Amino acid sequence: MKKISILGSTGSIGRQGLEVIKSNGEKVVALACGSNIEILSKQIETFKPELVSVSTEENANLLATKYPSVEVVWGREGLIAVAESEADILLNGIMGMVGLEPTYRAILKGRDIALANKETLVAGGNLIMDAVKRNGVRLLPVDSEHSAIFQALNSYSGTRSTSEVIRRVILTASGGPFRGYSKEELENVTLEEALNHPNWSMGKKITVDSATMMNKGLEVIEAKWLFDLDLSQIDVHVHPESIIHSAVEFVDGGIIAQMGVPDMKVPIAYALNYGERVSLGEGKTQYTDLFEIGRLTFEKPDFSTFRCLAMAFAASEEGKSYPVVLNSANEELVNLFLKGEIRFIDIQNNLQNVLEKHQPVELSGLEDILAMDQEVRTKVRRKIW
Ligand SMILES: NC(=O)c1ccc[n+]([C@@H]2O[C@H](COP(=O)([O-])OP(=O)(O)OC[C@H]3O[C@@H](n4cnc5c(N)ncnc54)[C@H](OP(=O)(O)O)[C@@H]3O)[C@@H](O)[C@H]2O)c1
Secondary structure, rough: EEEEEEEEEEOHHHHHHHHHHHHHHHHHEEEOOOOHHHHHHHHHHHHOOEEEEEOOOOHHHHHHHHEEEEEEEHHHHHHHHOOOOOEEEEEEEEHHHHHHHHHHHHHHOEEEEOOOOOOHHHHHHHHHHHHHHHHHOOOOEEHHHHHHHHHOOOOOOOOHHHHEEEEEEEEOOOOOOOOOOOHHHHHHOOOOHHOOOOOOOOOHHHHHHHHHOHHHHHHHHHHHHHHHOOOOHHHEEEOOOOOOEEEEEEEOOOOOEOOOOOHHHHHHHHHHOOOOOOOOOOOOOOOOHHHHHHOOOOOOOOOOOOOEEEEEHHHHHHHHHHHHHHHHHHHHHHHHHHHOOOOOOHHHHHHHHHHHHOOOOOOOHHHHHHHHHHHHHHHHHOOOO
């Protein structure tokens, strides 16, 4: 029986991951979350992990009293303990850059990683891919677009390397709730509208990122690292139906796309099963009725209105500390927007200012990345942009 640990077990990915694990009958070794101890308590009772982690010592003490047979840890060390626990595979569904360090530590311990947390590769792409190679672990994408590319590449059985046969990847994007909006229209959109994603039900941060198109920008950088691509090989196509989750175009002109109704349990199960195809459980698998869908449409992204997407391409092209700054500043700006302290349009306006003022430096390892992250967050929280 496979042993699995999860970072972010109370979130959208974590909860869906546990549904998949339940129908597969696998063993849950360790769970980590932030502050939602109500959901975590139910998960402890259902899945009986040996180890759990929460954000604060206070919540850890509450859980330790309630569940004396479970080891309860907390904070940064707690996340690392869960990441390093004796599992075959770690599902990383935590939100944000805080996922980088535990992922890195899990790789050093030889754990395979099912990665939903895209911020890990945006901020630490080089570090993580290098560690993956040196430690011989598998890095399995969970993001639906990257899983689609992974699935498409798994269809290739020739003898040449994939880098020789991929012409480009087509990264699809729903376009979010403001698809087709003008710059002027974006000035007045509300938090409620931004959180109303047309096709996917996800955590708040990624939902806002989808509305600004930063989510696609982060995914461009994630795809570059995962599949060793040049940025010029990554083409974003707005595809409002979200049926094609992404595609690979090969050098012979053939395109292999992965399709299906939007359901994150499909890529989660594909990753947790190392590419094996399994049913999601009696009555739980969603099949796709192409007649009902009728047509699939594609549009070019509007880079000048949704500038986050253009900024992500530029930050990745420039390299050095730019991707970390892009990611950390964006996380803090989205947080300010969620708290009602800035407008939606100010996410991209302020991000542009932060990036323009940034003096790039080389970041040589985890400590450098974490220090840059803190520096940027402190500035943005103080509204220095
Ligand atoms: N949701 C999706 O469909 C989807 C699809 C593709 C990729 N992703 C990626 O997956 C990641 C998670 O997204 P999500 O939508 O699942 O987010 P979410 O619903 O907001 O869940 C985030 C999880 O992370 C935990 N967490 C947040 N900050 C933490 C901290 N400092 N320490 C410990 N735990 C912390 C939360 O705990 P508490 O709630 O207990 O505080 C929660 O369990 C993101 O990187 C996102 O881009 C998500």
